[in-house]
Amino acid sequence: AETVKVGVIGPFSGPFSGSFGEPFRQGVETYVAMNGQPTEDIEVEFIYRDLQAPDPGRARALAQELVARDGVQYLAGFVFTPNAIAAAGISAQAKIPTVIFNASASAVVSQSPYYVRTSNTLPQVSVPTAQNALEKGYRTVVTAVSDYGPGVDAETSFVKAFEAGGGEVLETIRMPLSTTDFGPYLQSIQLQEPDALFVFLPYGPPTYSFVNAYRNNGLDDAGIAFVGTSETQEVDLQSLGEAAIGLETGYFYSAAHESPENEAFKEKLAELFPDAEPNPATVSAFDGTHALYEMIRATEGQPDPDAAIAAISGASWESPRGPITIDAETRDIIQNVYIRVVEQEENGRLVNREIKTYEAQPDYGVQD
Amino acid sequence: MAKEIAWNSVDAGYGRTVAVEGITVRLSAGEKLGILGRNGAGKTTILRAMMGDAKVHHGTVEIYGVDVTGMPAYQRNQLGVAVVPQTRDVFRSLTVRENLIVASAERDRTKLAVKLFPRLGERMQNLGADLSGGEQQMLSIARAIMTKPDFLMLDEPLEGLSPTLAQDVMKSVRKMVEETGLGCVLVEQHVATVLDFCDRALVVQRGQMVFSGTTDELRGRPDVLESAIGLSAVSSENE
Amino acid sequence: MTNTQRTLGAAAVIPIVAVALVVIFPNQQAFLAQIAITALLVLSLDLVVGFAGLATLGHAAMYGAGAYAAALYSLHVWAEPLTGLVVGILAGGLVALVSALMLMRAHGLTFLMMTVAITQIIYEIVNKSRAVTGGDDGLYGIMMQPLFGRFEFDFYGRLAFWYAAVVLWLVFLLLRHIAASPFGLTARAVRDDGGRVSSLGGGIFAHRVALYTLSGGIAGLAGALSAQTVQVVGLNTLSVTYSAEILVMLVMGGTGRLWGALLGALVFMMIHHYAAEVDPVRWMLFIGAMLVMIVLFLPKGLFGGLEAAVNRLREGART
Amino acid sequence: MNNLLEVRNLSKSFGGLQVTRNVDLTIAPGDRVALIGPNGAGKTTLVNLISGVLDPTGGEVMLDGSKVTALSQRQRAHRGLIRTFQITRLFHSMTVADTLRVAAIQKNGMTYRFGWGGRSADLIEKSVERVLTDLRLQDRRDNDVSLLAYGEQRLVELGVALIMEPRVLMLDEPAAGVPQSESHIIMDAIENLPAELGVLFIEHDMDLVFRFARRIIVLVSGGVFCTGTPDEIAANEDVRAMYLGEAS
Amino acid sequence: MLSLIASILIDGISYGLVLFMVSVGLTVTLGLMRFVNLAHGTFAMVGGYAAATFVTALGLPYVLALILAAAVAGIIAFGLEIALVRRVYARPELDQVLLTIGLVFMGIALSGMIFGNSLVPIRLPEFLRGSTDLGFRSMPTQRFVPLVLGLLSLAGIWLLFERTRFGVKLRATVDNPRAAGELGINTRRVYAAAFAIGAALAGLGGVAGAELLPVEPYYPLKYLVLFLAVVAVGGPGNMAGSFVAAILLGTVETAGKYLAPEFATIALYALMLIVLSWRPEGLFQRSSKT
């Protein structure tokens, strides 16, 4: 059998390994375990390369080395926008089809004609979240986001959609990434008495501190609703504990999504990785692997980048998250966005219960 | 056990270099030993070998018959040896009082120090770093005495002291030797002081022991004084 | 060995190593270019740490300044590489000069924290100026013109490597010359006891400012090389974390000797790269243990250890 | 006669402690003045005030008739006011020759030269050689200063001052730690200095003071207690009682 | 207006107390011992993991877990001191940097392998959860933990290091280890004890501050700058200085968050820059009492 190599670049160690690196690997391996090899005589080999944090220089060097030395036909992974953009030069010039598992700035996919994305963009989830806020009758909001690319994208698109729907944004706060004490922000938001608070924070410690501070500073008692996106994602959910119960968020994947595809996926994942949580990043990698398989099958394992990209553009399939499509034009993902509420199950575990669906959401794009 | 300290054919130095060779000398309680020699002859190194600051390449140093060659300095001090280093080494960030307290074997012997050096009494709350050169020297001497040693090694203790004070210090040390049976090693540049104060003397030249004997014998060896210390007119100095 | 022989010998090392690296790692030239650029940055750091005796966690401020300046210059003014390098030098030197006026009276932990503060402030400002810098998404779209109007930057990084290696080589020779000069000797004196130099009529503040600015200029040069060869500049170029990483490389190699900077950068990057390749998850354990071992067994860093080993061999050969 | 150095009414307090009290003194070309006094009398402090290490709380320092009180230590050094330190301060990572070179570089304003070569570089080498010879340190030229015996470090400390070709030289216990037998090397070196130089030195070794000084200032509790020729001072009962003791 | 100022002060001081608690151990190891201990956060993290394990896995009461966590951090540090740290006290600061960074890397990798790469919460007991009503506003109840522990450790450390012979011995040893040994001080023991105390305090801080700085493998690197800032601004080795510095930094950052939300970080670092330019030795410094 012939071997097709895929280089996967992501944070397999470091502060982002828990929320991205490990889920990437779990998603890939779960897909392979469920589907075997693409065809009988093609074997896929995944080569993992660690890239802990944004570092375009290393990203480019790793991509170059994977292509030139290791002879990979495909690249995949990428959590951070600058890394994805740095590798775009290699992808474009060496014609390497690349599946983005996360990097979420709208501009990423357009950087190389061989880029495909199976995660999401922030406008994609923020716009429906804003619509939902309007539908719930919130008229005034304050937005509080971490001051970095995704945060700014989330804020910009939320504000635009919310104001377009007739809502009023009282204040937009961008909190420095290094913030650890969110109390003061929440206290000053409380003074403005908005109907709701729109939030976007990176996974892990900031989300944990923020959610606790939201509860402990009494914003919920004051009736200021929490409107979030990825804050209750599965990797953090159990550690958030009681503080998370009742929080409402809009995002593209919930582990509690009810479908046979999701059940099968979760079952296999639990079998392979007993400690793993089914996470949005896991599903993005799972679907990304599906995209890779599609391209490999279409080209029969031969290096034919244009045919590969043509094969995946416009493709649709049923993912564990629900139905998804790769936009034929932009090669970006089109997917449902679900409004979920955190509930506690019998066994004490917390889940994101889906309560509403916004179907087939495109990337709404942001220009700032 | 005999109250004595001893260097037994000691070769000592720093790192791989050897600064003194074949030093053999014994000192009993109540004795006063002087060490003479030119700059860089190795006088300080001999004292350091006793405290473990110089590396002993060969031979042993003993305190009360115990071979202390590998022992940490604090244990040697607790056995009864103290040193007043040439560089004084006062704790610059500690006050004078703290400098004294930290060295006190018993609860608070600072009164003794003040009696010896009234000047220190006026500077109790000053940091070591702010003392004048002579005051630091006083503190260094007082501090060593605070540890209640049986043997006191003084490395050029008079340097930087005013003539009156220098005389006072030597008188006090002499008194301690006589009253408490302190053993004393004195490294001094002033040949006269050594001849006057010590019972015995050691002369080192380029790391070698070139003389060991009583000070009276040394007086009769102008050749040693001439070649190892460079003094031709000791007698006139001494008058 | 005479002095001239020694100088020639030293001058030959970098070209020989560069050729050897290309022969051994023919398909990893983008990575090799990274090493050369990092070595240049660590070299500039040695001026502050080794020659001025000041530990800093803010060296990335100048590196990043050079990178962003060169990137903006190529995007908006002229995409010619060599003038871009000059822009990088000026930007790094300027940032260094301005911060030196605040920094150069401090030392120890105070100095360290002031460099952190300055770097963080610059970082925040660049992060907030998204319209100009791209913020956290990075500044991209850089397309360099061919070098000397003839040599194209290829995606394999072949030109990038040789370009960076030659710059590194020239700077190294320059710094060796400076280290032995009256300026360099005074730097060591200022490091050992600045107050003593003032008592001899030396202006230590001005001297330190000059040294820091020189170092900043070279850091800026490294930044410009990075911007031109990677074609994307990210906020990581301005981070305290990156400053810490290059400091680790320098100390590991050995401070104050220039060679140590080169060796530290090369060895650290190689080991990091291959350890992470062998075990992308647990390589930090290995690197950590390696650093501990180096401290315990090679007190003068890798270069000190190498030197000692060579001396022992020589002595062995003689007897 | 023009005074090289003139100190008027100089005072210094640390907190409540007055360490220098209204000191007046002058040094003329060719002067060899000894500053003596009990420990803690304020001798080193006075040198620190004159050289600019410390700022006075009152009074003036004049060099060549112009006020330098507001100038830094560095600027005063440039005008030829050079001092040594009671506890040696040398560059611990350097060899003896390099230490002297550093001083010569500052002296000749070559700090910002990025290479050797040129006539001034020869000048530097020559002056380094001369001082090494004068202090009999030729054997030690390539030794690290931090590894020298203390007495030898004192010599280098002096060498650093000499290479600066000072006009007023202030020495804080230059012979402390140097054996009696070798202190003449230091004194010879000072004696061989150009005659028009003014020298102020602090010393507790009375042999040296009386042999070398032409004028002695006795400082007590921060103030000038008396001034006189060596004979006058030696004969002064108060000074004997307070400072000199039985010796001499 | 008045309530804004009150809010700034309340939030600022309570944040400052968290900062003090997480850096108090470093004022011992870096400040007093002059050991460039970049691994401080590692010991804080060890304390945090230990407490989380004691509470969650063993079901011990919070307060007991807190004390045991400090002990665990202290004991581990004691072992490391004997095995590694004591070899580098006399070495240049940069060697200490390299060693402790090495320890940090190893700590990160090991904790990731043992506890996973996500954060581990320390479950609070009922009486510390939720918020406390202050009349005009509310405050997280948990913040009383750093308040009480902060004041206790400030007093305890001050007594230990300024008022006991052990404290003077430590300062003497740091000042001049050779002279201290020659005066009969067992310098090794003094150092080992001080290092363990510093690490135990770090462990305590790791638990007390866990609501804001949650425990996870990257803890030691992520907050390093914060710890160092408190010590530098306060003046190394000065307990009261660190305390004031922590409160000051906390209050200024908090004021920034209320008044100019986006510039809170810049305000913090600008303050640091100003204080350190004005007082290079930190806010407080020992001097002669004349």
Ligand SMILES: Nc1ncnc2c1ncn2[C@@H]1O[C@H](COP(=O)(O)OP(=O)(O)OP(=O)(O)O)[C@@H](O)[C@H]1O
């Ligand atoms: N720390 C050290 N490392 C290496 N060599 C040293 C060290 N200290 C002293 N030496 C060398 O050892 C030799 C003896 O030095 P030592 O200090 O014992 O002399 P000394 O007789 O006390 O001289 P002095 O009268 O100047 O104090 C000298 O040649 C000196 O250079």
Ligand SMILES: Nc1ncnc2c1ncn2[C@@H]1O[C@H](COP(=O)(O)OP(=O)(O)OP(=O)(O)O)[C@@H](O)[C@H]1O
């Ligand atoms: N920074 C300071 N703070 C407080 N007191 C100080 C300071 N500096 C010096 N002193 C005090 O001032 C007095 C004079 O000190 P100085 O060093 O001038 O004495 P000196 O005459 O040189 O003595 P010696 O002969 O012992 O060297 C001393 O008592 C000293 O303790």
Ligand SMILES: [Mg+2]
């Ligand atoms: Mg000596």
Ligand SMILES: [Mg+2]
């Ligand atoms: Mg003095």
